[in-house]
Amino acid sequence: DPQQTEKHLIDSLGLAGHSVMAGQVGDPRPYLWAADIFAMPSLWEGLGVSALEAAGTGLPLVLANVDGLRDVATAAPGSYLVTPTPEALSSAILAIRNSDRQQTELQALEDSQRVRSSFSPSAGVRSLINSLYQIAV
Numbered sequence: 001d002p003q004q005t006e007k008h009l010i011d012s013l014g015l016a017g018h019s020v021m022a023g024q025v026g027d028p029r030p031y032l033w034a035a036d037i038f039a040m041p042s043l044w045e046g047l048g049v050s051a052l053e054a055a056g057t058g059l060p061l062v063l064a065n066v067d068g069l070r071d072v073a074t075a076a077p078g079s080y081l082v083t084p085t086p087e088a089l090s091s092a093i094l095a096i097r098n099s100d101r102q103q104t105e106l107q108a109l110e111d112s113q114r115v116r117s118s119f120s121p122s123a124g125v126r127s128l129i130n131s132l133y134q135i136a137v
Contacts, residue, residue: 003023006021007021028050028053029053029057032059035054035059037059037061037062037093037096037097038051038055039063039093040054040063040064041084041089042064042066042069043066043084044068045067045068045069046068047068047071048063048069052072055072055075055079055108055111055115056112056115056116057112058108058109058112060096060104060105061080061111062079062082062093062096063081064082064083064084064089065082066084072115075114075115076111076115077111078110079111080092
């Protein structure tokens with residue numbers, strides 16, 4: 001069971017009091033609002049919906065440099081796009097933690113606006129219509 005393995009790792013690192021294993025939740029916003037940074041170390045991602053949700057709440061992002069997350073990073077240029085290794089992820093997290101907090105928050109909010117605009121329902125419909133028009137011409 002992956003969740004038990006993760007819980008065991010959390011316990012062995014002495015982080016039990018600093019971690020929450022929430023499982024599947026209907027609305028992730030309260031958890032995202034409580035976070036300081038969102039890290040998504042995927043080795044493969046079709047479309048990083050979780051990363052889009054996190055960006056939409058104004059969190060700074062640390063994303064693995066894989067196909068689906070590159071799309072999110074393009075819309076959120078303040079995000080860190082890194083090789084999915086522990087060293088690269090921790091380096092990016094520390095860079096955010098050690099950066100000017102006000103500037104980081106401002107960049108994350110600007111990225112939030114870009115992501116909301118780029119991945120909105122109207123943007124999706126517009127992209128589909130443009131694709132159909134290009135195929136028809």
